[in-house]
Structures are given as structure tokens and as C-alpha cells.
Amino acid sequence: MNIFKILFLSIILLLISCNQEKKSNSKTISSKEEIISNDNIHTNNQEDTIGINKKMTQERNLRFLFYANGGLIGYFNDGTISGCPSCDLNKDNITSLYTKEPHAQYKVEKGFLISELNDSILIDSMTINEWAIIEYENQVNNPKSKLANEFVNGYLKNSMKMNEGLGIIEWVKSNNLSTINFKSSLTQIINQAYERDPEYGLGFDPILDGNDFPENGFQLEKIKPNSNLLIFSGIDWKNYKVIVKVKNENNKWLVDGCGIVNIPNLEQIIK
Known part of the structure; x- marks a missing residue:
């Protein structure tokens, strides 16, 4: 994003602020008169607002988030923009x-809003200490994010048990977190490796x-x-990254690739 785009977003935020202030001022006198004439009105309005806010939260999910020194801009899954x-x-x-x-609407085309x-x-773009835009909805509560997180951290926890943990193939087959294709590819990779080098x-x-x-996950x-490719980094080792590929089978997200298993060479993390 160049300086003109940053300026454009700043203007949008300023206009939103002005409009909200005007609306607030225009309602001040009438609101005070209503409260004086009926003490219950304020309470009822407050309850109505809570109901409206709850409804909006349920119907609209934040999909992308832009943040900068000038404020925040939210891009929602219904195609609307709020600042x-x-x-x-x-x-x-x-x-x-x-x-x-x-205050506006948007669309997504080829990775751009x-x-x-x-x-x-550009989605997932940023400049140091100025601004950034991220795909917000997938960062925390998305089902595929939860599944990938459970898989990679569950596997790490088992690996940290050393000799007391399950073997790689045994652990993958012991749960329902991955596809049959993933289990088959993993088994093939390991078996072929031992055929080439029985010792290591x-x-x-x-x-x-x-x-x-990373010991802390x-x-x-x-x-x-x-894409359905997720990048995980070590909590206490930021430069250690693992790529996970997920797939939806029968309305359920499953891991279909991780590390070097079912991950194309060009997508694998360079170590």
C-alpha cells in the first residue's frame, strides 16, 4: 500500500468519526427530554441496545482486520466495512x-480486498510500525484452525515424552484428527526411509x-x-515454523498434510 492508500483509509476513519459525532450531538437533547419525562426509558433503551448488539455479533463475523495509528477498520463476512x-x-x-x-462494502478477488x-x-500485508491487515476470522475460532492447532500441539506433546510416547505412525493412527490419505502417505515415507537406511x-x-x-508448543x-494451508510458529521459538494442510471431508476438518507429508516442495518451510 502506498501513501495514497494510507491517506484514503485515514480519511474514511475521519469521516466515520465525524458522522458518529454528529449523530451523537443530534440525539443529545431529545434523549435528555425523554429521560426526564420517563425514568424507565433509559433502562429500556439500554436493554434494547444490548439485544441489538448481540444480534449483530451473531449475524456478522469479522473476516479481515486493518489496524494502524489512525484506528481500526473491520471487514465483515456479510461484505460490509465498519471503522x-x-x-x-x-x-x-x-x-x-x-x-x-x-459505511461501505467490499469484495475479495485474488487475495485482495x-x-x-x-x-x-492485499490480504496479510503490512509495513513495519505503520499498518497491517490480517485475515482475522481464521486466527482463533475457525474450525480448521482449531483442528490444526489440536493436531500439531498434540503431536508435539507426545513427541516430548521421548521413549514413553507413541511412535509417529502409532500416534497418528490412534486419533481421528487426520485423513486416511495422510496416514497412508506418512507410513509410506517412513517405511521407504528405513528401507534405504535401516539404522537411521x-x-x-x-x-x-x-x-x-519448541518446548512450549x-x-x-x-x-x-x-488456501487451506496454515502456518504455525513456536511460542518461544518464533523462527521455528510448521505448515499444516487441512481438508474438509463430510463436513469435518481433518489434517491432510503437515511438515513434509503431503506438502508440495514449494510450500514446505525452508529450514
Whole structure:
């Protein structure tokens, strides 16, 4: 994004702020008169607002989040855009985006967010200490993110048990977190490695693609745009990354690739 795009987003945030302030001022006098004439009105309005906010939260999910010094902009799954001018990046301000009145619409094309004014921004792009935009909906509560997180951290926990843990193939077959294709590919890779070298086999862990692992586990770093590939990084070892591929089979997300298993060479993490 160049300086003109940053300026454009800043203007949008400023306009949102001005409109909200005007609406707030225009309602102040009438609101005070209503409260004076009926003490129960304030309570009822508060309850109505809570109901509306709950409904909006249930119907709209935050899909992409833009954050910068000028505030936050939320891109929702219903195609609407809402802004929070001068808002810091924290949970409360992100949540407040759900109750902001949408000011524009957008669409997604080839990894770009395109607004009604045809202004575009690349998903998962950022500049140091200036701004960033992330695919927010997939970072925490998305089913495929949860599944991949359970798989990679469950496998790591078993691996850290050393001789007391299950073998690689045994652990994968002991749960229902992965596809039949993944289990078959993993078995083939390991068996072929031991055929070539009966003593050492592959020489490294094919799922975590290495020998030394982050002891405190992995956390989701990002989901690659327009794909089912997820990148995890070590909680206490940021440079150690593992790629996971998920697949939806019969309305259930399963791991279909991880490390070097069923991951194309060009997508594998360079160590």
C-alpha cells in the first residue's frame, strides 16, 4: 500500500468519526427530554441496545482486520466495512466494530480486498510500525484452525515424552484428527526411509520437519490466503515454523498434510 492508500483509509476513519459525532450531538437533547419525562426509558433503551448488539455479533463475523495509528477498520463476512477511528488495537475496540454502522462494502478477488471505490489492499500485508491487515476470522475460532492447532500441539506433546510416547505412525493412527490419505502417505515415507537406511531411517521428524522442537508448543501465525494451508510458529521459538494442510471431508476438518507429508516442495518451510 502506498501513501495514497494510507491517506484514503485515514480519511474514511475521519469521516466515520465525524458522522458518529454528529449523530451523537443530534440525539443529545431529545434523549435528555425523554429521560426526564420517563425514568424507565433509559433502562429500556439500554436493554434494547444490548439485544441489538448481540444480534449483530451473531449475524456478522469479522473476516479481515486493518489496524494502524489512525484506528481500526473491520471487514465483515456479510461484505460490509465498519471503522473505529483513533482506536488502539485491543480486544474491546475490535469487539466494538460489530456495533459500528457499516459505511461501505467490499469484495475479495485474488487475495485482495476491493472496496466500492475500487481501492484495493492485499490480504496479510503490512509495513513495519505503520499498518497491517490480517485475515482475522481464521486466527482463533475457525474450525480448521482449531483442528490444526489440536493436531500439531498434540503431536508435539507426545513427541516430548521421548521413549514413553507413541511412535509417529502409532500416534497418528490412534486419533481421528487426520485423513486416511495422510496416514497412508506418512507410513509410506517412513517405511521407504528405513528401507534405504535401516539404522537411521529418515533422520528427522517428517511431521514437524526437524529434530529440535519448541518446548512450549506452537501457535497459529497465519492462514495463507485462498488456501487451506496454515502456518504455525513456536511460542518461544518464533523462527521455528510448521505448515499444516487441512481438508474438509463430510463436513469435518481433518489434517491432510503437515511438515513434509503431503506438502508440495514449494510450500514446505525452508529450514
